[in-house]
Amino acid sequence: xxxxxxxxxxxxxxxxxxxxxxxxxxxxxxxxxxxxxxxxxxxxxxxxxxxxxxxxxxxxxxxxxxxxxxxxxxxxxxxxxxxxxxxxxxxxxxxxxxxxxxxxxxxxxxxxxxxxxxxxxxxxxxxxxxxxxxxxxxxxxxxxxxxxxxxxxxxxxxxxxxxxxxxxxxxxxxxxxxxxxxxxxxxxxxxxxxxxxxxxxxxxxxxxxxxxxxxxxxxxxxxxxxxxxxxxxxxxxxxxxxxxxxxxxxxxxxxxxxxxxxxxxxxxxxxxxxxxxxxxxxxxxxxxxxxxxxxxxxxxxxxxxxxxxxxxxxxxxxxxxxxxxxxxxxxxxxxxxxxxxxxxxxxxxxxxxxxxxxx
Ligand code: KG4
Ligand code: ZN
Numbered sequence: 602x603x604x605x606x607x608x609x610x611x612x613x614x615x616x617x618x619x620x621x622x623x624x625x626x627x628x629x630x631x632x633x634x635x636x637x638x639x640x641x642x643x644x645x646x647x648x649x650x651x652x653x654x655x656x657x658x659x660x661x662x663x664x665x666x667x668x669x670x671x672x673x674x675x676x677x678x679x680x681x682x683x684x685x686x687x688x689x690x691x692x693x694x695x696x697x698x699x700x701x702x703x704x705x706x707x708x709x710x711x712x713x714x715x716x717x718x719x720x721x722x723x724x725x726x727x728x729x730x731x732x733x734x735x736x737x738x739x740x741x742x743x744x745x746x747x748x749x750x751x752x753x754x755x756x757x758x759x760x761x762x763x764x765x766x767x768x769x770x771x772x773x774x775x776x777x778x779x780x781x782x783x784x785x786x787x788x789x790x791x792x793x794x795x796x797x798x799x800x801x802x803x804x805x806x807x808x809x810x811x812x813x814x815x816x817x818x819x820x821x822x823x824x825x826x827x828x829x830x831x832x833x834x835x836x837x838x839x840x841x842x843x844x845x846x847x848x849x850x851x852x853x854x855x856x857x858x859x860x861x862x863x864x865x866x867x868x869x870x871x872x873x874x875x876x877x878x879x880x881x882x883x884x885x886x887x888x889x890x891x892x893x894x895x896x897x898x899x900x901x902x903x904x905x906x907x908x909x910x911x912x913x914x915x916x917x918x919x920x921x922x923x924x925x926x927x928x929x930x931x932x933x934x935x936x937x938x939x940x941x942x943x944x945x946x947x948x949x950x951x952x953x954x955x956x957x958x959x960x
Pocket of ligand 1: 611748749750751752775776777779780791792793794797886887888890891892917918919
């Protein structure tokens with residue numbers, strides 16, 4: 602079964618074709634990726650300091666068809682080979698989601714194949730199963746720490762389709778805190794990676810930023826105060842630092858910010874591992890690319906005896922492969938394929954949508 606995946610929830614247009622044959626033959630899941638194409642709008646939104654929804658939708662419209670052709674060409678397949686279309690139904694920007702949804706629904710109807718709406722975060726949290734060696738993938742049940750520009754959640758994943766929310770941010774997502782701190786430090790959007798690189802040149806001990814909700818007794822997070830603490834330090838600095846010292850000041854402040862954010866993420870994740878008694882942890886979403894977080898989580902995992910898994914590096918940020926793959930896993934659970942019906946309504950998107958309802 603060949604599944605086309607379409608991702609358009611924010612500022613990346615991603616398409617991919619996934620063949621389920623390796624899954625059915627118990628071979629590494631990564632072998633099923635037949636073709637993929639991605640266009641990032643980052644440079645288009647850069648000057649605005651964030652994603653401009655209307656521009657995002659228009660660009661998805663412009664890119665989606667050429668990217669489909671590119672993906673089919675890479676896979677050496679034609680439209681008729683597609684058995685099902687999986688698309689990101691939510692959460693995300695309404696207009697951007699509508700482009701992917703309308704495109705997927707129309708294509709599926711014209712091919713007389715099923716269309717399947719996928720939760721964006723489900724795509725992220727299942728993507729570590731796409732490892733290219735089957736012994737290097739997480740086993741159910743596992744805990745997932747989803748850290749992106751829009752989400753910070755700890756989730757218990759019992760199996761495909763069974764997700765229990767353990768904790769989440771009560772205000773800003775950690776990626777958002779990285780991006781806002783980046784902007785305060787003079788970087789463009791999105792600036793998470795730039796803050797991380799600046800922090801690598803900084804030293805600890807100069808600033809002691811708050812660790813929000815570290816001892817709250819639950820698995821929730823809060824990151825908005827951390828960004829305010831960075832702003833307060835910057836305000837103090839303005840007058841008395843000379844130009845040379847200002848560079849070290851920025852680096853040390855970035856260091857303190859990353860240290861505080863990472864220590865809260867590691868501490869709450871450790872509690873989630875203890876609480877669920879899971880052996881495997883999945884780190885997914887754009888912030889999972891962060892070097893400091895990876896290093897700290899690895900050393901904590903060694904200490905506590907759990908294993909950490911990541912999506913393949915190129916699949917950490919938004920992409921079509923994770924949507925095709927999540928669709929494929931869901932369809933395999935529901936086979937045979939011809940019993941599936943179309944998702945009704947081409948405009949059925951869910952800009953706000955919880956993957957798991959309860960904590
Ligand atoms: O998952 P993603 O591509 O998009 C969604 O938000 O769904 O995540 C993007 C986020 C941005 O906030 C970006 O600044 C952050 O991930 N990010 C990083 C790093 N790379 C990307 N944050 C910290 N360190 C990084 N290396
Ligand atoms: Zn994402």
